[in-house]
Amino acid sequence: MTDSPERGITTDQLRGMLRVVNLTIAEERLPLLRDEFNAQLGFARLLETVLDGAAESSFDPFDPTFPKVELEDAR
């Protein structure tokens, strides 16, 4: 993949992000990491196709009751 911002982040942008999350990456690994990151960004963009106007699902309602606590875990 080329260093093209249209297709994801650039290597320079990646360097900045790495500083923010306190990750140290050897320079020679940056292109591979950038490509992997941009591939995941591709997935992230795909998510938006189902989020516009999607109805809230009742598939997995939040259960407000306390979970069961075993005695040994409560100590």
Added chain:
Amino acid sequence: MTLDLATITLRQALDGIDSKAFSVFELTRETLLRARATEPELHAYVEVFEELALKTALYMDRARPRFRQRMPLTGMPIAVKDIFDLAGKPTKCGSRTREHVDVAVRDAETVHRLRRDGANFIGKTVTQEFAAGVVSAPCRNPWDLDRIPGGSSGGSAAAVAIGTCLGALGSDTGGSIRIPAALTGTVGLKPTYGRLPLKGVYPLAPALDTPGPIARAVADAWLLYLVLANRTAEVHQIDEVLVPYGGKGLEGVRIGVPATFFTENIQPDVEAAYHAALKVLVSLGAELIEVEWAEAPVARAVAAVINRIESGAIHHDHIRQEEADLLRPETRIRFEVGALLPSDVYLRARMAREAVRASIAKVYARHELDVLAVPSIAAVAPRADHLQVAFPEGEEGVGTALTRLTMPWNATGQPVISVPCGFDRDELPIGLAIVGKPDDELGICRVAQQYEAATQWFQLHARSEATV
């Protein structure tokens, strides 16, 4: 009944012990001898517990007259993927970062349930590092030692396939039970997400992680699932409940067949085996309904993003300390990417997950489906020395190639069983996936069991004597 570990199933072994055809000790000894013979080339195990397993077997033979009714797995040789805690043994997760980790103090809950119901643990099996990938090195595929077994539960599936255990515990975050099951000609059951406990299991992505059994036959997988689900009372009715629909085959069963995504760009032999399997299902009386699930690619994306971000967080320390160099390069980069993805992407993925779950629920409801049938994965076992997979539209990396059909079901959380459905031109196994509605493990096992009974693919076993 003869004790032939190349072919015997778990339930046949239970019958053999019940009928005194052989003892637990004899079964265990033969299993361990087989492991001694095959392990030097197969590498399915991290450690085989020879002495412990033999001592346990002796105890079980003495105790069996008293405990048989309460221990439905009495003496069965079971293997455990090395991300599950097993008391007294280290959980190394296939990682050099855990080479010197302390032994586990107690069993994982799923391991405890197997032990409580009589399992005799033969050993811990090889996993891809932290269950994050599909290669499972150094384990190889018993059908062809030049090929990988798939993963990440590759050691568990290879051990079942070769007969150095009769059932194994695996885990599935993006396909890690179904992929190795399909590639080794075994049965892999991924239960509904959230229904089996994860306590004592090293996490990869907790919103997706799902423990489950790998076995040689559908009834074996169902038995192990009942034990894992704390439903031991039902194990004596397996034959009754697995013979579905009044003994009329699959009459009246509505099986959805997705028109796209699951059959696009898959290997031709896999496609041929899949269509042959559909014909068998029709011959058994099932009705096939072509359906469209347009959100399948998004479901895959949901699982991929959640997997990356959660595993990046779980391994926050591993990638920031000196020990990062101990990680395999492919593992390290996965976790680093996960750590870099922003939180709003995670939130959007969780929201999208609900949307794709709603969309697949509508597909089932609209067509009044009982199950879906799809290829388990798009390819047969890749070569270990060439981790690229050839498809009609070109080559893909092994990770993408083996997970793109499995990950959607991790996003939806549905139960899936992979059963053998034939072989390719090189005699490598191919898997058929039966996908159920949430909590319908019995429904998918019934369909799979009928298919299995009609085809008998499961009776063909890895060419152990020839290749190992």
